[in-house]
Amino acid sequence: MVAAPTANAQPAPQAASAQEAQQRQWRMQLQTFAGSLTDDAELPAQWVAQVLGQAQYNARVKRLMTPAPGTTTTVRDWQAYRARLLTSARIESGVMFWRRHQRTLQDAELRWGVPASVIVGIIGIESSYGQNTGNIRVLDALATLAFDYPSEHPRALERADYFRRELVQFLRMARSNGLDPLQLRGSYAGAMGIPQFMPSSWMLYGQDFDGDGRVNLIDSPEDAIGSVANYLAAHGWRAGQPAYFDVALQADDAQKAALLAPSILPTFDQPGLVALGAQLLPAGQRYDGQMALIELRNGAQPAEYVIGTENFYAVTRYNQSSYYALAVLQLGEAVQQRLQQQATSVAPPANF
Known part of the structure; x- marks a missing residue:
């Protein structure tokens, strides 16, 4: 019988050595990255080196981003x-x-x-x-994912490049708004504040809606409200228009497949939906824009359906999930x- 490890057992020497080597490589890549930003007029080289030099590798962040082994699909239950x-x-x-x-x-x-x-x-x-904005230091989350994104992910290189860009935007965001990059905390993916904006979204869509001269999505509900509204408007929200309709679905399998083929992208006008067996409710409701049939699965139970408009699609630009969008609405x-x-x-x- 093999003895059970004690509660304070240390990692095997080979494993510890591999982890140390990996983190040394991570630190070297981070230092090289800091050096590559010396020509950025918005980011003083000494300040960048000082900030990135205090980043800490966060193994928990990598673990949370690592796909579960052997899972390719998730059972969805609206x-x-x-x-x-x-x-x-x-x-x-x-x-x-x-x-x-x-x-x-x-x-x-x-x-x-x-x-x-x-x-x-x-x-x-x-x-x-x-009430729940995350407790992971954003600098550490972004730096970890930028230079040690889980290789198990099918788009690992692309995702790592994304987080390197977000790390640069994070530095710019903190400096331009007078925020301490060593103190900011958020989700394990680096989303921050009341609206959980990534740094690039903060820079592109953040609004100083309380008029104090800076964009602060951490402590200012006013800035958060204005920034969310600006984000949705920039992503196609149409004022005065509905986001979704209930639907009477009388489509055969071929028609349903045709309706679901574009996924959440608004593709059909109302006559096109009717021709494929989808009728807006209440009956006779008129809408002149493009729409999509949204399928919401319920595990082993029958799926539910709604009709999403351009405004529904705009909400999915915040999080690319129809389940998320309908929950928000x-x-x-x-x-x-x-x-x-x-x-x-x-x-x-x-x-x-």
């Missing part, structure tokens, strides 16, 4: 996903957030055309209204409905 995200606690937090920032939400909707409910839905799903609707119910329950009689 109802389980929805139940996990649209909780009573999250809806109540959304009500409080909406009330606290009602004026800012109204201003953002007026400026960018994105409804308050959609902004509230995204912030609620992303960070539970700022329905969370926002649930918060708005709860607000309206509470307002009705405390309203005085009409003849008061």
Whole structure:
């Protein structure tokens, strides 16, 4: 019988040596990378070297990014996903957030055309209204993935290049907004703040919506609200238009395959949907834009379907998942409905 390892057992010498060598190589690549930025006018060379010199390899980040062995598909379950995200606690937090920032939400909707409910839905799903923004140092997460992205990933080289670009944007973002790059914390992928923006999104779409002269998505709900609205508008949100419709689906297998072939990309006009057996509900509803049939699987149970518009597609630019997009939209609707119910329950009689 082989004795069980003790709780304080140390790694085998060969394994420890391999890990040390790997991390030495990682550190050398990071130093070389710092040297390659010396010609960047926005990033002083000494400051870059000082910051990157304090980056720490994070093995947990790599582990979280590593695909599980032997898994190629995931069983999707919309109802389980929805139940996990649209909780009573999250809806109540959304009500409080909406009330606290009602004026800012109204201003953002007026400026960018994105409804308050959609902004509230995204912030609620992303960070539970700022309550859960991540606890991993962003510098370490980005540096680890930039130079030691899991080789098991089918697009490992491409993903590593992406995180190198994000690392540069992170340095620019921190310096231009007066933020300490050694203190910023976020998700294991490097997403930050109330709206969980990656550094490039922060730089491209971040808004100083509270007027203090800098974009701060960590501590400013106003900046977060404006930035989310700006992001969606930049990705095709159409003001005053719906994001999805319920659908009556009477398609045969061939028609359904044709409807699902473009995935979430809006491809069909309304006559085209009807010709393939998909009718918007309520019956007779009109929409002049392009649409897509969205399939939401429920594990072993029958799938559900909705019709997504260009606005639904815009939400998927934030996270490329139809499940995510519908959860965002329905969370926002649930918060708005709860607000309206509470307002009705405390309203005085009409003849008061």
